[in-house]
Amino acid sequence: MIAEARPRPVPESTAAAKGALSISDLDKSFTIGGVSRPVLEAIDLHVEPGEFVSIVGASGCGKSTLLRLIVGLDDEYSGEIRLDGERVATTSLDRGIVFQDHRLFPWMTLEQNIELALLNTDTPQARRAQIVADHIALVNLKGFEQAYPHQLSGGMAQRAAIARALVTEPKLLLLDEPLGALDALTRVHVQNELQRIWMTQRSTMIMVTHDVEEALYLGDRVVVMAPSPGRIRRIVDVDLPHPRDRGAPLLHKLKDEILAELTASPVEPGNLVRLPGREER
Amino acid sequence: MTAALSRRGARIAIGLVVPALFLSWWQWQATAGDARSLAFAPLHSIGSAFVELVESGSLFSDMVSTLSRSLTGLAIGGTLGIAIGVAMAVWRPLDRMLGPLLHAIRQVPLIGWLPLIGLWFGTGQGSELIVVSISAFFPTLLNSYAGVTNVEPRYLDVGRIYGFTPLQRFRLILLPAAMPLILTGLTQGLAFAWIASIATEILLGVGGGLGVTMQVAQTQQRLDVILVAIIATAILGFVINQLFLRLRRHLLRWQAAPL
Amino acid sequence: MASAALRVPPADAFRSSRSALSSILAPVALLALWQLACLSGLFPPQVLVPPSEVAHTLLELARSGELERHIGESMFRLAAGFTIGALAGLAFGATIALSRLAEAALSPFFLALWQVPVIAFVPMLVIFLGIDEPFKIAIVALAAFFPVALATFDGVRGVPKTWFDVARVYRTRLPDLIWRILVPATIPSVLTGLRVALTRAWVVLIAAELLAADSGIGQMMEMGRQLFRIDVVLAGVVVSGLIGFALDWGARAIERRAMRWRMA
Numbered sequence: 001m002i003a004e005a006r007p008r009p010v011p012e013s014t015a016a017a018k019g020a021l022s023i024s025d026l027d028k029s030f031t032i033g034g035v036s037r038p039v040l041e042a043i044d045l046h047v048e049p050g051e052f053v054s055i056v057g058a059s060g061c062g063k064s065t066l067l068r069l070i071v072g073l074d075d076e077y078s079g080e081i082r083l084d085g086e087r088v089a090t091t092s093l094d095r096g097i098v099f100q101d102h103r104l105f106p107w108m109t110l111e112q113n114i115e116l117a118l119l120n121t122d123t124p125q126a127r128r129a130q131i132v133a134d135h136i137a138l139v140n141l142k143g144f145e146q147a148y149p150h151q152l153s154g155g156m157a158q159r160a161a162i163a164r165a166l167v168t169e170p171k172l173l174l175l176d177e178p179l180g181a182l183d184a185l186t187r188v189h190v191q192n193e194l195q196r197i198w199m200t201q202r203s204t205m206i207m208v209t210h211d212v213e214e215a216l217y218l219g220d221r222v223v224v225m226a227p228s229p230g231r232i233r234r235i236v237d238v239d240l241p242h243p244r245d246r247g248a249p250l251l252h253k254l255k256d257e258i259l260a261e262l263t264a265s266p267v268e269p270g271n272l273v274r275l276p277g278r279e280e281r
Numbered sequence: 282m283t284a285a286l287s288r289r290g291a292r293i294a295i296g297l298v299v300p301a302l303f304l305s306w307w308q309w310q311a312t313a314g315d316a317r318s319l320a321f322a323p324l325h326s327i328g329s330a331f332v333e334l335v336e337s338g339s340l341f342s343d344m345v346s347t348l349s350r351s352l353t354g355l356a357i358g359g360t361l362g363i364a365i366g367v368a369m370a371v372w373r374p375l376d377r378m379l380g381p382l383l384h385a386i387r388q389v390p391l392i393g394w395l396p397l398i399g400l401w402f403g404t405g406q407g408s409e410l411i412v413v414s415i416s417a418f419f420p421t422l423l424n425s426y427a428g429v430t431n432v433e434p435r436y437l438d439v440g441r442i443y444g445f446t447p448l449q450r451f452r453l454i455l456l457p458a459a460m461p462l463i464l465t466g467l468t469q470g471l472a473f474a475w476i477a478s479i480a481t482e483i484l485l486g487v488g489g490g491l492g493v494t495m496q497v498a499q500t501q502q503r504l505d506v507i508l509v510a511i512i513a514t515a516i517l518g519f520v521i522n523q524l525f526l527r528l529r530r531h532l533l534r535w536q537a538a539p540l
Numbered sequence: 541m542a543s544a545a546l547r548v549p550p551a552d553a554f555r556s557s558r559s560a561l562s563s564i565l566a567p568v569a570l571l572a573l574w575q576l577a578c579l580s581g582l583f584p585p586q587v588l589v590p591p592s593e594v595a596h597t598l599l600e601l602a603r604s605g606e607l608e609r610h611i612g613e614s615m616f617r618l619a620a621g622f623t624i625g626a627l628a629g630l631a632f633g634a635t636i637a638l639s640r641l642a643e644a645a646l647s648p649f650f651l652a653l654w655q656v657p658v659i660a661f662v663p664m665l666v667i668f669l670g671i672d673e674p675f676k677i678a679i680v681a682l683a684a685f686f687p688v689a690l691a692t693f694d695g696v697r698g699v700p701k702t703w704f705d706v707a708r709v710y711r712t713r714l715p716d717l718i719w720r721i722l723v724p725a726t727i728p729s730v731l732t733g734l735r736v737a738l739t740r741a742w743v744v745l746i747a748a749e750l751l752a753a754d755s756g757i758g759q760m761m762e763m764g765r766q767l768f769r770i771d772v773v774l775a776g777v778v779v780s781g782l783i784g785f786a787l788d789w790g791a792r793a794i795e796r797r798a799m800r801w802r803m804a
Contacts, residue, residue: 073438091441103439107457107535116453120444150537168443295641296648303649320668369554380554385567388788389781390743392758395750396765396773401587426554476657483662484750492660499663507664515655 019084019171019204021047021070026079028065029229038229039065043079045223045232049171050202054219056212058262062230063208067174070206071097083172093121096165100177102157104149104164110136111145114164121168135163138197155186159193166201175207179214191217199242212258216251217244224258233261322505330505339494340509344517346489350406351471351478351521354413359470361414362421363463370429370459371451383422391416391477395484406488409481416477417470424466428459461536464529471525475518491517589771594778597771606760611779613755614745617673621680622741626734629685633692634722650689658683658744662751671752676745683744684737691733695726727798735791742784757783 026043029036040062047053055063068074070081072091081088083095104113114132123131136142139159149157158178165173178194179187195218198205209215215222222236236254244251304324311321322330334340369376395412402408432455440450482492491510498506571591577583578590601607636643636650661682669675699722707717749758757780764772 071442073441091444093444097442099435101435103435105436105439105454105457106537107460117443119449120446148535150535292644295644299645299649300652373555376555381565381567382570384554385570388785389777390739390746390784392743392747392750393761393777393780393784395747396761397770397777400765400768400770400773430555476659479657480659480747483659484747495660495663499666502667504664504667507667511656511660511664514657514660515652518657519655 019047019049021045021172021204021206022080022082022085023070024080024082026066026069026077026081028062028069028074028077040069040077041229041231043230043232045235047172047204047206049204052198052205052207052218052220053223054215054221055206055208055223055225056210056215056258056262057225057230057233058210058227060230061225061227063225064176066230067097067176067206067208070172071095071174093168094170095172095174096168096170097174097176098158098161098165098178100180102149102154102161104157104160106149109146109148110141110152110160113149113160114167117164117167131167135167136160138166138200139163139193153186154182155190158182158190162194162197166197166203169203171204173203173205175205177208177210180210187211187214194218195243212255212262213251216254216258217246222254222258224261320504322503322508326505327508330503331509334494334506334509340513343489343491343494343510344513346493347475347478347482347491347514348517348521350410350413350482350488350490351474354410354478355417355467355471355474357410358414358417358474359421359467362418362423362466362470363425366422366425366466367429367456367459367463370426371455383419387419392480395481399485404485404487409478409485409488412481413474413477416473420469420473421463421466424462424469425459428462428466429455431462432458461533464532468522468525468529471521475521479514587770589774593771594774598775598778601772601775607779610755610757610760611783614749614757614783617676617680617756618741618745621677621745622684622738624677625681625684625741626688626737628681629688629733629737630692630730632685633689634696636689637693637696654686654690658686658740659747662748666752676748676753676756679748680741680745684741687737687740688730688733691729691736692726695729695733696722698729699725728795731791731795731798735788735795738787738791739784742780742787746780 023043023045026040027038028040029038031037043066045053055066057063065074069077070088072088072095075089088095104110105116108116111132114135115128118128118131133145136145139162141156141159141163144152144156144160149160152160158181162175162178175194179190182190191214198218207215207218212222216236216238219238222238224233224236225231226233236258238250238254240248240250307321308324311323331340334343365379369379391412394415395408398408398411402411436454436458437450440454445453478490479492482488482490483496486493486496491514495507495510498504498510574588575590575592578588578593598607601610632646632650636646658679662679665675665678665682669678703721703725707721712721745756746758746761749756750762751758753759757776761773761776761780764770764776
């Protein structure tokens with residue numbers, strides 16, 4: 001699979017030009033021991049440019065598989081995944097991803113790790129050092145440029161991974177349980193950082209998490225998924241301005257609702273309910 | 282007792298007891314005056330043998346001989362081992378072709394090939410170097426192969442995401458990730474090369490070296506010379522190994538804990 | 541220096557050699573190639589003889605009973621030396637693992653000796669013991685001693701300290717401590733050490749027989765070399781290789797059996 005170094009120009013007719021994701025009728029199954037097991041079923045999702053969408057669900061609902069399909073690490077699926085109208089078939093610098101394990105190369109310094117993202121772009125060599133430095137500053141890791149990953153704490157390494165993903169200025173940034181490996185205190189800190197970075201950059205972001213609170217705190221919308229096979233149960237609008245207040249009553253209310261749903265009995269497919277949440281004044 | 286042992290001075294002192302006892306027993310055997318003491322060499326004669334070997338320069342040249350044979354063999358066998366091991370790991374067809382073959386050859390202990398190699402290439406230094414190279418070949422081959430095949434797929438994923446070409450993938454991911462095991466292979470190869478060097482020197486008795494000196498001394502019943510050579514072997518071997526470990530630690534300084 | 545050599549990569553290291561078919565195919569192909577090369581007259585008989593001739597020589601040796609004699613002598617020395625060396629290694633390794641005092645007193649000397657390749661002791665042992673059976677058994681014992689001692693040390697040290705505490709609370713007697721706690725816990729490590737030691741011992745034995753012996757597989761090969769009987773040399777290579785392979789395979793099988801036992 002050869003990745004495209006640069007996105008081809010988008011046709012004029014498409015309404016959104018920077019980072020609109022459109023998933024239609026997506027199905028995915030794995031063949032294990034000769035038996036076909038469905039992992040994702042009838043996924044429909046449209047993400048507007050600059051939106052932050054969270055995806056929550058229990059284990060086994062195919063959240064990570066969905067992200068792998070969107071980023072192009074996996075290309076076997078039926079249905080449509082389109083970024084700005086173009087079908088997703090392979091990896092591309094348009095779409096970045098941050099994994100739960102930071103996946104920085106242990107044998108490279110922080111600086112080298114981030115710079116390698118620019119390796120196959122047509123960014124002029126002279127500008128690369130500056131771009132890297134800017135992004136290191138963006139995630140507040142100034143001073144650690146020469147550190148090896150093993151010298152960084154979990155939170156710092158994850159921030160470095162975020163910097164690496166953003167340095168190519170992707171249209172779409174995917175985050176696969178990025179804070180799952182961090183302790184509770186670090187998690188809150190990096191959540192704040194993530195919100196700040198998103199507000200600065202306004203890239204489209206899709207984040208998978210098992211932490212409902214986190215999903216609601218960061219997301220404009222929260223997609224609730226059901227497992228076996230993975231389906232979208234419902235999509236919750238979180239109509240609150242950024243930066244968010246963790247104590248907002250609406251967040252707590254939605255959290256209770258979603259948690260109740262996630263721990264309830266399975267729902268029929270196609271039962272898509274949109275429940276707008278508006279703050280009551 | 283345990284508390285006493287934790288003090289460094291105490292540990293060193295205790296550690297010296299057994300060697301001291303051993304040396305005393307040795308000296309007693311050597312000066313007992315009976316038939317057996319003909320075999321033992323009194324301690325002072327070991328000392329004088331040491332002086333003798335140093336003054337004639339033969340100790341130094343022996344050490345250089347053995348060392349250069351080991352390192353040359355390591356260079357040859359190791360380079361081949363790394364190259365083939367990495368190549369086999371990256372190209373499946375090569376693996377299919379060579380794998381079972383190498384696996385079969387490996388079953389025969391190296392020492393078994395020595396008479397054959399002696400017949401083919403004569404009993405000179407060339408044969409010795411061949412055996413030393415072969416002994417360094419297999420550990421480096423196997424470890425390099427394992428190093429590349431065990432590169433974690435998650436790093437390769439990152440390479441795909443950033444559009445790495447096959448060359449970039451090799452240079453930036455496969456090779457560095459495999460480096461710990463490649464270096465392990467070289468360390469093992471060094472150990473095997475060192476042992477093979479001494480062994481071929483003893484068995485073929487040509488080309489200078491600590492083993493040759495030991496073998497010759499044995500025919501002359503000069504136990505004192507043999508002992509000097511054995512001690513020199515131990516010390517030199519230890520020093521080389523330590524240097525190698527230092528080099529390894531420097532090359533792998535990005536690792537969390539020293540390996 | 542020998543420490544790094546203790547960890548031997550697994551027998552089925554290559555992906556390709558894991559299928560039974562390819563493991564057999566390649567040696568067979570090699571044999572066929574060899575036979576053809578010799579028949580085509582490419583190599584003079586001093587350099588290489590065809591496998592058919594080697595097989596013929598092997599049969600001859602077997603029929604005359606000579607092969608049996610050589611193998612018997614070698615195996616006897618291996619068995620005697622290995623038993624002595626392994627038992628000594630077990631005792632030594634366990635002792636320095638269990639007693640801090642013993643470790644402090646004995647391990648420096650042990651580690652110093654271990655820096656010397658076993659084969660370097662051959663000239664010295666020849667002076668003391670001559671070139672007869674005692675010498676060969678002694679060198680085999682020495683070769684077996686070090687890996688077993690190290691593996692036993694690792695195994696015993698690896699036993700969680702809490703187990704010993706529990707034993708002390710229940711006032712377990714020493715024999716019980718050894719048989720019921722130590723032995724089962726250390727079996728994997730010890731078995732691996734024994735296997736490595738066996739392979740080492742075999743190699744060292746062949747080397748010793750090459751040097752100085754009047755019988756044995758190694759001596760058979762050396763005699764063949766001196767008489768320029770390359771078929772005899774190759775026959776020796778085949779036999780030593782097969783025996784070495786069989787020993788290793790047998791040891792691994794025992795290891796696997798014991799591990800399975802443990803898991804259950």
